[in-house]
Amino acid sequence: SQQGEEDPQALSIQEGENATMNCSYKTSINNLQWYRQNSGRGLVHLILIRSNEREKHSGRLRVTLDTSKKSSSLLITASRAADTASYFCATDSGGGSNYKLTFGKGTLLTVNP
Amino acid sequence: DTGVSQDPRHKITKRGQNVTFRCDPISEHNRLYWYRQTLGQGPEFLTYFQNEAQLEKSRLLSDRFSAERPKGSFSTLEIQRTEQGDSAMYLCASSLVFEQYFGPGTRLTVT
Numbered sequence: 001s002q003q004g005e006e007d008p009q010a011l012s013i014q015e016g017e018n019a020t021m022n023c024s025y026k027t028s029i030n031n032l033q034w035y036r037q038n039s040g041r042g043l044v045h046l047i048l049i050r051s052n053e054r055e056k057h058s059g060r061l062r063v064t065l066d067t068s069k070k071s072s073s074l075l076i077t078a079s080r081a082a083d084t085a086s087y088f089c090a091t092d093s094g095g096g097s098n099y100k101l102t103f104g105k106g107t108l109l110t111v112n113p
Numbered sequence: 114d115t116g117v118s119q120d121p122r123h124k125i126t127k128r129g130q131n132v133t134f135r136c137d138p139i140s141e142h143n144r145l146y147w148y149r150q151t152l153g154q155g156p157e158f159l160t161y162f163q164n165e166a167q168l169e170k171s172r173l174l175s176d177r178f179s180a181e182r183p184k185g186s187f188s189t190l191e192i193q194r195t196e197q198g199d200s201a202m203y204l205c206a207s208s209l210v211f212e213q214y215f216g217p218g219t220r221l222t223v224t
Contacts, residue, residue, distance in 0.1 A: 031211050042117075042204060042215035043156065088155050092211075099144060100169060101213065103155030 006089055006107040014112050019076045021107040023089030024069075030092050032065055033101070034074050037086045046074075046087075079111045115139065117216035119205050125222045126195055133191045134219045138207030145188050146213060147180055148204040149173065156204055162188060195223045 007022045023032070031050050035043040049056045049065045049072065056063045062075040076083055086108050090101040118137045126132050138145050143164050148156035159178070161169045164185035174180075177195075182188040192199055200223045206213040 033212065035215075040202075040220075042217045043206075043213075045212045045214065048212055090155075099146070099161055099163075099208075099211075100158050101146075101156075102158065105153065105155050 006087070006104040008107060009105065010108045010110070012110040012112065013079055015079060015081055017079055019079050019083070019109055019111070021074045021087050021109070023072045023074070023104060025072075025089070025091045026070065027091075027093070029067075032063075032072050033090045034061075034063060034072075035088045035090060035103075037088065037106070039085075043088065076109075079109075081111050081113045083109060084111045085109060117205055117207050117214050119203075119216040119219050121219055122217060123220050123222075125224060128195055128197060128223055130195055131191065131193045132195060132221065133189055134203055134205075134221075136188045136190070136205030136207075136216060138187070138205070139214055142207035142209050142214070143185065144208045144213075145182055146206045146208075147188070147190050148206065150202040150204055150218070151200075159190075192221075195221075197223045199223050 005024050013019055031048050033048045034046045036046055037043045047058045047061055047063050049063050060077045065072045086106040088103045088106045090103045093100055120135045145162040147159040150156045159171050159174050160180045162182040165182050177193045180190045202218045202220050204218045206215045
């Protein structure tokens, strides 16, 4: 079963616009991570946010985490055509199981030039 | 910097045949993971190694699947008596701590 669920399933924007993707999960976690996957390729780690953090930035990425609502959002600012990819949130199982990641189905982001 | 590599990248096999995939993790990473991904889905956890010890196996990993990591370096994933439902992308990842680094995957097609 999948712990995380991303929303929306697909998002199409113009280059230069911001893209926001959301993730909800069901059980307590230690960390939440976001990954990017270009078509038919492996996943690339983007950012990790710990359960005691509320917001984190990395370049054009901003991630928020609300543990009371069991949700996270990923904001990509000033999007580029190269940002076109599927984006997945991944959560661990909490407690001592901080290695096993459960992924959602992903958000397919298309950035039109 | 050498990333995670997987071999082969593509494998087409007939139903009932055995297949074996190899994963070479980033050299200093002691943790290694196998995932399976089907079209339109996120990766699903299959198994986890810390060094050479296999610490967890998903219920998805039926008795036809076996994974090894001899000497805590590369890992192999073998599927015996393949079925059409085994067709998927098999992803390997490695890590030092929490952030996992993925290989390009092996796409298996069972005909």
